Amino acid sequence: DASAPEIAESIDAEVSTAESASDAVSSAPKKASGRKPLPAVLPRVRIEHDLAEVDKRCECGCVKTCIGEDTSEQLDIIPAVVQVLVHARKKYACKACENGVHIAELPKQPLPKSNASPGLLAHIAVAKYQDGLPLYRMETIFKRMGIHLPRNTLANWMIKSSECLQPLYNLLNDQLLDSDYIHMDETRVQVLKEPDKTAESLSYMWVRKTGDREHPIILFDYASSRRTDVAASLLGDYQGYLQTDDYAGYHRIGQQEGVTALGCMAHARRKFIEAQKVSPSPKGKVSKADMAITMIKGLYAIEASIKDQSAEQKYQIRQEKSLPQLNKLRAWLDKALQQTLPKGKTGEALAYLDKNWDKLTVYISDGRLNIDNNPVENAIRPFAIGRKNWLFSDSQRGAKASAMLYSIIETAKANGLEPYAYLRTVLTRLPHCETVEDIEKLLPENIELAVI
Template sequence: MKTRSSNDLPNDITALKQLVLAQGSQLLEHQQGQAVYQKALSEKQARIQFLEEQIILFKHRQFGHSSEKNTQQVELFDEAEVEVSLSAPDVAQAVEPGQAPATKKAKSGRKPLPQNLPRVRVEHDVVDSDKVCACGCQKSCIGEETSEQLDIIPAVIQVLVHARLKYACKDCESGITIAALPPQPIPKSNASAGLLAHIATAKYQDGLPLYRMEAIFKRLNIHLPRNTQANWMIKGAQLLQPLYNLLNDHLLDSGYVHMDETRVQVLKEPDKLARSLSYMWVRRTGDPNLGDPRQTVVLFDYRASRSASVVDELLGDYQGYLQTDDYVGYHKTGLREGITHLGCMAHARRKFIEAQKVAPSAKGKVSKADMAVSLIKGLYQIESVIKDENPNQRMLVRQEKSVPQLAKLRKWLDKSLIHTPPKSKAGAAMAYLHKNWAKLAAYTKDGRLNIDNNPVENAIRPFAIGRKNWMFSNSQEGAKASAMLYSIIETAKANGLEPYAYLKLLFTKLPSCETVEDVEELLPWNALKLSTQ
């Protein structure tokens, strides 16, 4: 703005007024321009910070360790308020200041081999000359020393020859009678229940793709193409449908369901490109009684989309607790009357850990992300102490210890939220915590509830590992079969059953089932009871 000398100023009062107004207008325009410039600069700086954080986080995900543990994190909240007091009734263990919950240290060294394995005795004797003493007398055997080695025999493949005896009358040479063939899992197929169970366990439990199994069978001089195996898995999954229906009824009646979803690629889907994504939806019952058997159900369901309508379809008229992450597809169902929507504290913690990774604090300094992670750690310390207590005791301890700890976290959040850039990783983590606060704190109101959604995420992990190996499903039928078999295997594991043995039992018994009661006897907890009798 050009400065005028006193000689340049007009002597007329009206002209002076106009000059002052013009300069005021220029000053206002200049200030407005500066404000726009400062706003643009701030937005660019926030964008630069966001991109820098994304780059750091991408590098960490690509090259860093995957654990959420931060070795540089300052331990802030190991004080007595985070601990469970010894005076709390029925709590046998407490956390001392500055210490983690006491756990039994596992013994190091070689563990003994299982006693249920068959033993094959291999004797090693000395030569006859060594059985004669130097004095000339014959030595007597006074005992033995034994050691054990673990041995393995490759899979034994055999052919089951079903011989159906035939009877006829020799006098009239008519009236031929032949023994009936028991119902088979796949009629007119040469696949036994054991073979179907083996292929299903190898793929869906051990993550072995069908083309690798084809090569394994080929080494044994058996021609078993992958497309034949895939068709068997589809037909075997169809046989399991009645059992799945009962498991689904049990889950919807449980009153407490964890839910999550993960991507899956299906090559042949109507109106979709081969590279587009579909989803595997996973539901798991909570542990309302913390007893054995828990009658836990884990169900996988394939759907072509991630739409909120899928949640309504899978839950139907379900009433009770629903625990999920903050994906928007769950929001509408979570607001439905009769449903209490719970959040996942692990997701909230994970966002602050990401903030720690992109902006690590200097040595001796405490960042906002450090504060949040330490406060949340206090909540998990309480859970680690009471995890084996009954629901009533868990409820009492949470009210006494967890609620005050949550109040500390809330107070810190309210103070820090307004001073943190919203587009930074720390700001985004705080916004997530603030937005979901009611759902994240709701677990303290019932001792049956979990602090996070990890039970269902752990159930998804075998699927995610297998997906790295087989990568995609060829068809919708294959994806549905995968969902069915993952459901049965993960439910069996959750109830203490060995997957192969349980699948073989199902493929053997289900073809003969005629009533609902027959199928109910094959539910995992009923099969477990039968195996222990």
């Protein structure tokens, strides 16, 4: 790569202005390090420590007076409390008429004729899909408590729980498709028993996330393939902004009328990082990959400085600061393309940036938009971590159940709700819902969590 150190210095100077704004945000005085106080919401158990009676008497013969106390706190934990809920249904009959017996109704359950309560189902779901605990380990834990719950039973409960949650998922899906900004990505998943496929072949978990930061929705959907028709079926007649990576499966959708495709600047940056690793710059030299990364870093510095601003303020600042930076990057890119062979990592990175330029720069046209697709990639991370523990789904029904439960749990978390409390409340109330309005009351922004 032919590039002069002075060019890099010029680029660094341009970037420093943007970075200084970001630095100003993070330069607030840091709180003193040390042990954080224990949460005030936790119950306190008072344990008093007193002097022995002999020590309460002074050497002069008088009895000492208590003048106060010193307190310190320890965090304690009581292992999970397992209990049996005994539903006693009162029966009534008229001894005079003898016209039959009336018995109180049993409250509707998420799994009729099962001995699993909503609380137990929520516990199992959160343990697996939030904490990454495989079902065979839960089977062992229950066994230590003297409870026989085979993993097959646990798996079946999760499948049936997901079917119970379908109406809530449908409502969330409708709201997502009614929004005007969606992030979308996909990640692999292995399903052992799949028609016309070997156990070693890969299937996919597709993930969609709304761009709404106030009431975000995150939905997972299982599919046996990565074809365009899967993405198309998940988006239906959606119109609005669609932010994805450059996977070809999204291209046709991004060209549909009413859809504005956005790219991912993080992917563009990664291409140049790969080029750096393959061809490190000689000492005293600056490669094209180095220069591209520096300029992209400047764009991210601007984003960091405005992350807490309103959409209107973001738009104005991007027009004032990001647009000139993008114009410089485009001018540099045009020259670099002429000077670089298309083969090789640097050539590929330049070609990626050029090919996706329009999609990568849409974000400056609307303050609500993101520079990259990281919001949905971050939403996938809990699934990827859990996958390392449970490794695979046994069947398509199991994979679909996983998608459903990840959807409900991750949406709850994104809205600031504790997932166990939310799922327990939903599984308790959903069987009683008769109208759409009833289900709407269970949405994260509307729900009143049950006191446990």
